[in-house]
Amino acid sequence: MVESTMGIEASPENEANDEENGQKRSASLWRTPGYPSWFTSDTASAIGAAMQGFGVSLVSYKISGSLIAAGWVPTLTSIVRQLANVLGGTIVDRHDRKNLVIVNCIIGVLLWGTTGILLLVGSLTFSVFLAIMLTSSLFTGCLGGATDAMLRSIIDSREYPKARSVNEGRDATITMIGNPVGGMLYLFGAWVPFIVSAILYMIAGISASQIRISKKLTMKSTYSPEGKHSGKEAIASFCTDFVDGWRFVLTSKIMLIFIITTALVNFGMNGAQYSIELSLVGRGINPVLLGLVGPATCIGSLTGSLFSGHYGDRMPAGLCICATGIISTVAYIPLCFTDSYHAIVLCSIIIGLPFPLYNAMVMGFVFSKTPDELQGRVKSVMSVGVQLLSMFSSSAAGYAVTHLGFISTIRLFVIVLFVAAAILLASKRVRRIPVSSLWHKIDLHA
CATH class of the missing domain: 1.20.1250.20 (MFS general substrate transporter like domains)
Structure with missing residues (x-):
């Protein structure tokens, strides 16, 4: 049976323990098995995305010679990512999330490594670059949610505020230094940010492979409108799972x-x-x-x-x-x-x-x-x-x-x-x- 946190009432003893051990739990976030590897993987992926994200518009204009074409690349990738994201959550919940994170990292290594190599040898065309960008957005929309979804099975629910705060500070730092660092790398060659991005995705994949996941996810269950979760082993159809999530x-x-x-x-x-x-x-x-x-x-x-x-x-x-x-x-x-x-x-x-x-x-x-x-x-x-x-x-x-x-x-x-x-x-x-x-x-x- 998959445990659910909905509607659980605590005993007076557990409630007292919650109050007394609150600070201890907060301090133990970094000692939680799997969390350091999860954070390393997520951070490496975020930096990798920032590195290649900086060069997208510049490379688009460089190889197309058109501001209009360069402007359409972020728009099209955003549309594809949002459309894929609609179904991505159901895909994440129906498959092993750790494996999905690793697959997403491997795809990042292949796509951005290929981009960097083609730029280095001067063989990258706009159509190929656009195809790479759309492919990346498709997989990001479908698999990108696996990282956050996996966090639920790694840390205690009471650690969520601290974990989210750490992520917010990290993301703010990456946003603040991402463009300057990306710009410096771009000065060495248009291919450099993409190769660095590929390396970072490789680090993210290796770190993800070290994550320890609770065995709570080995069983699948479905959501019922009454708010209860059954432990049936039969996996519902994709459409049923999709509707259950929205419901x-x-x-x-x-x-x-x-x-x-x-x-x-x-x-x-x-x-x-x-x-x-x-x-x-x-x-x-x-x-x-x-x-x-x-x-x-x-x-x-x-x-x-x-x-x-x-x-x-x-x-x-x-x-x-x-x-x-x-x-x-x-x-x-x-x-x-x-x-x-x-x-x-x-x-x-x-x-x-x-x-x-x-x-x-x-x-x-x-x-x-x-x-x-x-x-x-x-x-x-x-x-x-x-x-x-x-x-x-x-x-x-x-x-x-x-x-x-x-x-x-x-x-x-x-x-x-x-x-x-x-x-x-x-x-x-x-x-x-x-x-x-x-x-x-x-x-x-x-």
């Missing part, structure tokens, strides 16, 4: 609230950041100053992740989620009245502060409460939901800045952020989420 999410009011609010926050924040970038470009600002806006947000995120990692497992998750919603709204208020560059940089730092804590609490709570056999599907459904609006944030920002001006555009996006914060504050389900040591008492479908 699990869409029948949970609290997950629907998180999807709606996160989608609004993503749209509002990304729209505001695109508006800032477009406005500064339109004003002809120095490229060096323009390039500091992104790292400013990363600095805020890195600072926020340090706070979240230290205090996240000690604070009530619901209150933290509501507080981060308020901060994300307040962060852009100065830009509703001024377009000063210094105000833009300051607001960019502030907007980065709440999101590590928000992600640690929301994603940590949801995935700690999601049964092992549904991890991939729930991640897939939530990813599609929260990114749906943000796909249009750049076009909305471009239209609004052009026709309404910078300040009026920021005001519109602040309204979107305000609506998201209001929904969070109005929800008793969200406000009453306790500290992570008591998450076992909460039912996602209550």
Whole structure:
């Protein structure tokens, strides 16, 4: 039988032990068997993606000679990745996740190693490069969720806030240094970032092979609308598993609230950041100053992740989620009245502060409460939901800045952020989420 965390009630003895051992559990994250290998693999993959990601547009333009063609490559790859992601969660839940991670890493080694070699010998054509990019996006969408889904079987659910905070800080660091490092590698040759990426994916695959996985995943089960999980050995059809994943999410009011609010926050924040970038470009600002806006947000995120990692497992998750919603709204208020560059940089730092804590609490709570056999599907459904609006944030920002001006555009996006914060504050389900040591008492479908 596959264990489920839904609806489990703790005895008074276990509850007391949870309180007394909370700090011990938090400190033991890095001593958890399998976690260091998992983190190494995930980090190597993230850096590898950043390295090859930097050179995509440059190489596209170099081999095609067309800005239009170069601009279409990220768009097409994003579309393919999102379409594949819809089915990716079901694929992840129906197969051994460790093997899927290794396969994804092997594909990364082959694709980016081939790209680097073809660039080195001058034989890479635009059609081949586009095919490589689309293939990479297809496999990333189908298999990329296996890494996060596997985490549920490695660490204790109460370690999720800390683990998410560590990931947020790591991602902020990679984002901050990824482009400069990628640029330095590109100076040595257009092929270098891709070869480095292939090497990093090789490291990720080797590390993944060392991960220890709980045997809880050796049995498959299916989700029933009543909220119970049967231990039947017969594997349901792909379509049935796919529907079960969507049903699990869409029948949970609290997950629907998180999807709606996160989608609004993503749209509002990304729209505001695109508006800032477009406005500064339109004003002809120095490229060096323009390039500091992104790292400013990363600095805020890195600072926020340090706070979240230290205090996240000690604070009530619901209150933290509501507080981060308020901060994300307040962060852009100065830009509703001024377009000063210094105000833009300051607001960019502030907007980065709440999101590590928000992600640690929301994603940590949801995935700690999601049964092992549904991890991939729930991640897939939530990813599609929260990114749906943000796909249009750049076009909305471009239209609004052009026709309404910078300040009026920021005001519109602040309204979107305000609506998201209001929904969070109005929800008793969200406000009453306790500290992570008591998450076992909460039912996602209550």
